[in-house]
Amino acid sequence: MKSHGAPSLRIKTILIGKNRKAATQALVDSGATGIFMHPRFVETHRIKTRKTPAPIPVNTVQNTEFKGGPITKFAELKLQVLGEQGGTHTESAKFYIAEIGKEDVILGTD
Numbered sequence: 054m055k056s057h058g059a060p061s062l063r064i065k066t067i068l069i070g071k072n073r074k075a076a077t078q079a080l081v082d083s084g085a086t087g088i089f090m091h092p093r094f095v096e097t098h099r100i101k102t103r104k105t106p107a108p109i110p111v112n113t114v115q116n117t118e119f120k121g122g123p124i125t126k127f128a129e130l131k132l133q134v135l136g137e138q139g140g141t142h143t144e145s146a147k148f149y150i151a152e153i154g155k156e157d158v159i160l161g162t163d
Contacts (some may be wrong), residue, residue: 054104056058062080063081064078064081064135064160066132068131069098069133070101070131070136077157082130082159082161085156085160085162088148089150089159089161090153091151091152091156092150092155093156095126095150100128102150103127103128104126105124109122109149110123111123111124121152124149127147130146131143131145
Protein backbone atom coordinates (compact mmCIF):
# COMPACT_ATOMS: atom_id res chain seq x y z
CA MET A 54 0.00 0.00 0.00
CA LYS A 55 1.61 3.28 -1.06
CA SER A 56 0.77 6.64 0.42
CA HIS A 57 2.27 8.80 -2.35
CA GLY A 58 3.53 11.24 0.29
CA ALA A 59 0.09 11.87 1.78
CA PRO A 60 -0.18 11.49 5.55
CA SER A 61 -2.00 8.41 6.80
CA LEU A 62 -5.06 8.80 8.98
CA ARG A 63 -5.28 6.26 11.78
CA ILE A 64 -7.96 6.20 14.45
CA LYS A 65 -8.24 4.35 17.74
CA THR A 66 -10.87 1.64 17.62
CA ILE A 67 -12.23 -1.19 19.71
CA LEU A 68 -13.75 -4.18 17.94
CA ILE A 69 -16.44 -5.81 20.04
CA GLY A 70 -17.51 -9.42 19.54
CA LYS A 71 -19.89 -11.58 21.51
CA ASN A 72 -17.50 -12.36 24.36
CA ARG A 73 -14.38 -10.29 23.70
CA LYS A 74 -12.94 -6.93 22.72
CA ALA A 75 -9.82 -6.04 20.73
CA ALA A 76 -8.27 -2.59 20.49
CA THR A 77 -6.30 -1.44 17.43
CA GLN A 78 -5.41 1.55 15.29
CA ALA A 79 -7.46 1.42 12.08
CA LEU A 80 -6.25 2.99 8.84
CA VAL A 81 -8.87 5.18 7.17
CA ASP A 82 -8.44 4.71 3.40
CA SER A 83 -10.52 6.84 1.05
CA GLY A 84 -9.59 4.52 -1.84
CA ALA A 85 -10.93 1.37 -0.18
CA THR A 86 -14.52 0.36 -0.86
CA GLY A 87 -15.08 -1.80 2.18
CA ILE A 88 -13.94 -2.60 5.69
CA PHE A 89 -11.09 -5.09 5.93
CA MET A 90 -9.33 -7.06 8.66
CA HIS A 91 -6.04 -8.96 8.41
CA PRO A 92 -6.23 -12.74 9.04
CA ARG A 93 -3.34 -12.37 11.51
CA PHE A 94 -5.53 -10.08 13.65
CA VAL A 95 -8.43 -12.54 13.38
CA GLU A 96 -6.21 -15.39 14.59
CA THR A 97 -4.52 -13.40 17.37
CA HIS A 98 -7.85 -12.26 18.83
CA ARG A 99 -9.77 -15.46 18.00
CA ILE A 100 -12.45 -13.57 16.11
CA LYS A 101 -15.26 -15.74 14.78
CA THR A 102 -15.60 -15.60 10.99
CA ARG A 103 -18.16 -16.86 8.50
CA LYS A 104 -17.80 -17.86 4.87
CA THR A 105 -19.05 -15.50 2.17
CA PRO A 106 -21.85 -16.95 -0.01
CA ALA A 107 -19.42 -16.81 -2.96
CA PRO A 108 -15.79 -15.69 -3.34
CA ILE A 109 -15.50 -11.90 -3.72
CA PRO A 110 -12.87 -10.80 -6.25
CA VAL A 111 -10.71 -7.85 -5.18
CA ASN A 112 -8.97 -5.41 -7.51
CA THR A 113 -6.16 -3.08 -6.54
CA VAL A 114 -6.01 0.63 -7.29
CA GLN A 115 -4.03 -0.30 -10.43
CA ASN A 116 -7.02 -2.46 -11.45
CA THR A 117 -5.01 -5.67 -11.12
CA GLU A 118 -6.14 -8.77 -9.29
CA PHE A 119 -5.39 -8.83 -5.56
CA LYS A 120 -2.42 -11.08 -4.67
CA GLY A 121 -4.29 -12.54 -1.70
CA GLY A 122 -6.96 -13.93 -4.00
CA PRO A 123 -10.71 -13.48 -3.58
CA ILE A 124 -12.26 -12.84 -0.18
CA THR A 125 -13.95 -15.91 1.27
CA LYS A 126 -14.50 -14.94 4.94
CA PHE A 127 -15.96 -12.08 6.95
CA ALA A 128 -16.65 -11.15 10.57
CA GLU A 129 -19.56 -9.13 11.94
CA LEU A 130 -18.57 -7.02 14.93
CA LYS A 131 -19.36 -3.76 16.66
CA LEU A 132 -16.86 -1.08 15.68
CA GLN A 133 -16.26 1.53 18.36
CA VAL A 134 -14.31 4.62 17.31
CA LEU A 135 -12.62 6.50 20.14
CA GLY A 136 -12.52 10.28 19.74
CA GLU A 137 -9.58 12.42 20.81
CA GLN A 138 -11.82 14.34 23.22
CA GLY A 139 -13.08 11.17 24.90
CA GLY A 140 -16.28 10.66 22.89
CA THR A 141 -17.12 7.42 21.12
CA HIS A 142 -19.16 6.26 18.15
CA THR A 143 -20.29 2.63 17.86
CA GLU A 144 -21.91 0.82 14.95
CA SER A 145 -22.21 -2.68 13.53
CA ALA A 146 -19.80 -3.47 10.71
CA LYS A 147 -18.94 -6.33 8.38
CA PHE A 148 -15.17 -6.85 8.13
CA TYR A 149 -13.91 -8.71 5.07
CA ILE A 150 -10.88 -10.85 5.89
CA ALA A 151 -7.98 -10.09 3.55
CA GLU A 152 -4.18 -9.91 3.45
CA ILE A 153 -3.89 -6.13 3.89
CA GLY A 154 -0.17 -5.79 4.51
CA LYS A 155 0.95 -4.49 7.89
CA GLU A 156 -2.44 -3.02 8.87
CA ASP A 157 -4.80 -4.80 11.27
CA VAL A 158 -7.91 -3.00 10.03
CA ILE A 159 -8.65 -0.75 7.05
CA LEU A 160 -11.79 1.37 7.05
CA GLY A 161 -12.88 2.28 3.54
CA THR A 162 -15.00 5.34 2.99
CA ASP A 163 -17.55 3.87 0.56
